[in-house]
Amino acid sequence: MDKVNVTIDGIVAAVPSDYTVLEAARSLNIDIPTLCFLKGINEVGACRMCVVEVERARTLQAACVLPVSEGMVVRTNTPKVREARKTILELILARHNRECTTCSKNLNCELQKLCDEMNIKEVPYQPYEMKVEIDDLSPCVVRDTSKCILCGRCVNVCKKVQGVGAIDFSKRGINTMVTPAFGQSLNDVACIGCGQCIKVCPVGALSEKDDTEEVWQALSNPDLHVIVQTAPAVRVGLGEEFGMEKGAPVTGKMVSALKRLGFDKVFDTDFAADLTIIEEGNELIDRLNNGGKLPLITSCSPGWVKYCEHFFPDFLDNLSTCKSPHEMFGAIAKSYYAKKEGIDPSKIFVVSVMPCTAKKFECKRPELSGTGYADVDVVITTRELARMIKQARINFAKLEDSKFDKILGESTGAGVIFGVTGGVMEAALRTVAEVVTGKELQNVEYTAVRGLEGIREAQVKIGDLDVKVAVANGTGNAKALLDRIRKGEANYHFIEIMGCPGGCINGGGQPFIMDKNEIYMSEVDRADSLYNIDRSMPLRKSHLNPEVKTLYDEYLGKPNSEKAHKLLHTHYTKRSRF
Amino acid sequence: MSEPNVNNGCRCGCDAGSKMDVQNSKLKEADEIIYKHKTQKGPLLSILNEFQDSFGYLPRAALEETSKVLDMPLAEIYGVATFYSRFTLKPRGEHTISVCLGTACYVKGAKDIFDELLKELKLDGSGETTDDGKFTLEATRCLGCCGLSPVMMIDGEVYGRLTPEKVPEILKKY
Numbered sequence: 001m002d003k004v005n006v007t008i009d010g011i012v013a014a015v016p017s018d019y020t021v022l023e024a025a026r027s028l029n030i031d032i033p034t035l036c037f038l039k040g041i042n043e044v045g046a047c048r049m050c051v052v053e054v055e056r057a058r059t060l061q062a063a064c065v066l067p068v069s070e071g072m073v074v075r076t077n078t079p080k081v082r083e084a085r086k087t088i089l090e091l092i093l094a095r096h097n098r099e100c101t102t103c104s105k106n107l108n109c110e111l112q113k114l115c116d117e118m119n120i121k122e123v124p125y126q127p128y129e130m131k132v133e134i135d136d137l138s139p140c141v142v143r144d145t146s147k148c149i150l151c152g153r154c155v156n157v158c159k160k161v162q163g164v165g166a167i168d169f170s171k172r173g174i175n176t177m178v179t180p181a182f183g184q185s186l187n188d189v190a191c192i193g194c195g196q197c198i199k200v201c202p203v204g205a206l207s208e209k210d211d212t213e214e215v216w217q218a219l220s221n222p223d224l225h226v227i228v229q230t231a232p233a234v235r236v237g238l239g240e241e242f243g244m245e246k247g248a249p250v251t252g253k254m255v256s257a258l259k260r261l262g263f264d265k266v267f268d269t270d271f272a273a274d275l276t277i278i279e280e281g282n283e284l285i286d287r288l289n290n291g292g293k294l295p296l297i298t299s300c301s302p303g304w305v306k307y308c309e310h311f312f313p314d315f316l317d318n319l320s321t322c323k324s325p326h327e328m329f330g331a332i333a334k335s336y337y338a339k340k341e342g343i344d345p346s347k348i349f350v351v352s353v354m355p356c357t358a359k360k361f362e363c364k365r366p367e368l369s370g371t372g373y374a375d376v377d378v379v380i381t382t383r384e385l386a387r388m389i390k391q392a393r394i395n396f397a398k399l400e401d402s403k404f405d406k407i408l409g410e411s412t413g414a415g416v417i418f419g420v421t422g423g424v425m426e427a428a429l430r431t432v433a434e435v436v437t438g439k440e441l442q443n444v445e446y447t448a449v450r451g452l453e454g455i456r457e458a459q460v461k462i463g464d465l466d467v468k469v470a471v472a473n474g475t476g477n478a479k480a481l482l483d484r485i486r487k488g489e490a491n492y493h494f495i496e497i498m499g500c501p502g503g504c505i506n507g508g509g510q511p512f513i514m515d516k517n518e519i520y521m522s523e524v525d526r527a528d529s530l531y532n533i534d535r536s537m538p539l540r541k542s543h544l545n546p547e548v549k550t551l552y553d554e555y556l557g558k559p560n561s562e563k564a565h566k567l568l569h570t571h572y573t574k575r576s577r578f
Numbered sequence: 579m580s581e582p583n584v585n586n587g588c589r590c591g592c593d594a595g596s597k598m599d600v601q602n603s604k605l606k607e608a609d610e611i612i613y614k615h616k617t618q619k620g621p622l623l624s625i626l627n628e629f630q631d632s633f634g635y636l637p638r639a640a641l642e643e644t645s646k647v648l649d650m651p652l653a654e655i656y657g658v659a660t661f662y663s664r665f666t667l668k669p670r671g672e673h674t675i676s677v678c679l680g681t682a683c684y685v686k687g688a689k690d691i692f693d694e695l696l697k698e699l700k701l702d703g704s705g706e707t708t709d710d711g712k713f714t715l716e717a718t719r720c721l722g723c724c725g726l727s728p729v730m731m732i733d734g735e736v737y738g739r740l741t742p743e744k745v746p747e748i749l750k751k752y
């Protein structure tokens with residue numbers, strides 16, 4: 001890359017010529033505040049928070065969208081710049097429903113943080129009264145437009161990263177708002193509930209639907225047997241809520257915290273992930289051998305499943321009929337476990353702790369009730385669990401380690417990597433390879449399907465068969481991949497799709513990251529952490545999970561048996577794209 | 579299984595209820611308009627302009643069709659449709675009320691008249707036609723009778739020296 005010479009706050013440096021002033025400054029350890037900017041996704045220069053003085057330019061310039069040029073002289077900390085930044089914040093606050101102490105983003109809010117850093121002490125403008133209209137009809141996402149600062153991040157994440165476009169700017173001037181089409185509720189449009197908009201919103205205008213109260217109530221109901229399960233990605237995210245480093249593995253502490261909260265049993269969704277692999281692996285083998293519909297596409301990500309129902313209904317027969325792991329868990333808990341423990345299934349209350357907001361919609365699907373009862377009663381996110389732990393005054397960092405309970409708590413490394421893009425594919429290949437060849441697989445790591453690129457393809461030899469596989473993460477990438485298949489430009493036997501960029505580790509319910517431009521980097525830490533756990537496990541193939549084996553021996557019979565079908569499989573519904 | 583949100587009867591006061599007849603008679607016309615402009619660069623504004631001219635407003639079914647054909651989110655199209663004051667999302671009401679918000683009327687309290695009308699007609703300031711399709715409310719510049727300010731006009735008939743209290747009485751006549 002060519003370089004150009006720039007001077008920023010007196011520091012002379014040669015920087016790549018495709019840098020913006022913001023990038024150049026940050027590479028020199030000079031920070032410029034930003035609010036709307038999100039690299040590669042929202043580079044619109046909307047908020048002007050990042051203004052700087054540029055020699056020979058008449059007005060202040062927005063550093064996030066200004067390319068560097070040879071000889072450029074920039075000043076980032078002058079009276080004029082400081083004054084402008086203050087004015088911008090004051091103007092935002094004059095059109096903002098300020099109620100920090102009761103706000104969903106309290107202590108996680110970029111606006112709050114900037115006001116502190118820029119020393120804002122008062123709002124010298126007549127405030128414009130924001131009408132408070134809360135849209136909380138969606139089971140996943142709550143919208144409060146009175147907090148919205150119109151930065152546009154959610155609009156562009158939803159449109160560009162997720163390929164949905166459920167929300168956009170409407171009207172103009174002082175009436176400008178971010179809304180779904182025709183001012184409808186998010187619940188009435190093709191929103192997939194992924195929560196990626198929540199993750200990037202700098203303020204409290206978007207948040208998850210909080211279901212913690214329902215869990216507290218169940219916990220204090222003596223008639224209920226309340227059990228909890230935790231998804232793989234939760235254990236490498238939760239620690240961040242308690243000041244630990246990104247991706248810190250906290251499995252043992254998490255289990256202890258859940259026991260202290262009063263759950264009767266603490267189980268692991270990883271157990272059900274292993275179960276999913278047995279069912280889905282056998283489904284793949286069956287489709288390959290018996291001319292079934294191909295490519296087979298994974299169905300464990302509810303954001304992706306809903307996306308498929310809205311936008312690619314012609315692919316619904318390609319979706320695996322397997323329920324997602326936590327739903328399988330619920331069905332097994334209310335049948336096998338209930339029977340074995342002698343508990344009335346109507347008294348079992350299943351709580352799922354998930355990195356995902358879309359699972360809140362999923363658990364309300366009427367078809368997911370294989371036992372006659374809802375498989376899962378409530379889904380809470382990693383963030384909501386953290387809130388409960390804080391509310392209960394548990395000193396998380398000081399907790400000892402505990403183990404998951406039997407008989408739904410055992411897992412293998414294959415179940416763990418479900419939390420990262422490529423993980424379901426790799427877990428499935430480990431099992432399918434052994435089932436098909438009947439030989440023990442020596443090298444279990446399929447590195448070809450690892451990584452964080454949006455779409456990855458590989459060809460894998462299983463027995464005599466060359467199996468063509470693809471992995472996509474973020475529904476926008478799924479769209480790109482499926483469009484190519486529709487046009488006949490690509491074809492595969494097996495595809496893994498996860499709705500969120502990076503997979504569940506970056507789900508819409510994971511801990512907030514204050515610097516939103518680090519969101520897509522923190523994936524790396526959380527992903528590494530999951531792969532480390534996998535490597536440390538004695539068993540790394542789903543079909544070796546002893547509790548899963550017992551489940552088949554004692555209850556389900558064979559994979560894809562009639563009983564397995566009734567409890568562990570589902571069907572899909574075509575939905576409108578509007 | 580039912581399909582949620584397929585506009586069979588609508589709660590939001592848009593024209594979805596009339597989608598059926600739009601579908602029958604107008605959808606073909608809408609399609610012709612869309613395909614005519616589809617290949618040009620930035621086709622959306624031309625399409626919306628032509629919808630407005632042909633139908634007198636932007637029928638929701640036509641916007642949905644546009645979204646499908648251009649592979650552009652409906653929320654984005656709705657955003658453009660509500661950004662430009664030239665576009666309307668409902669057919670014009672039976673009666674048109676124009677309120678002068680020019681300087682002379684404004685200083686004499688025209689804004690209060692306008693707000694009173696919004697309240698009486700249950701409009702939120704964005705939609706300009708009432709749910710029952712009876713009135714369309716618009717703000718205009720000088721109507722040329724500043725002596726009577728504040729002034730409004732209903733279907734060509736001028737009402738002057740208004741106060742908010744007089745508004746409900748006048749509306750009753752229609």
Ligand code: SF4
Nearest residue numbers: 099100103109203204
């Ligand atoms: S969005 Fe931020 S500044 Fe606004 S009320 Fe919430 S915490 Fe406070």
Ligand code: SF4
Nearest residue numbers: 158191192194195197
């Ligand atoms: S939850 Fe996902 S689909 Fe729904 S508005 Fe947010 S980003 Fe878009």
Ligand code: SF4
Nearest residue numbers: 148149151152154201
């Ligand atoms: S809802 Fe949040 S992310 Fe979306 S425009 Fe408003 S402030 Fe920005």
Ligand code: FES
Nearest residue numbers: 036045047048064
């Ligand atoms: S304009 Fe640069 S961060 Fe908003």
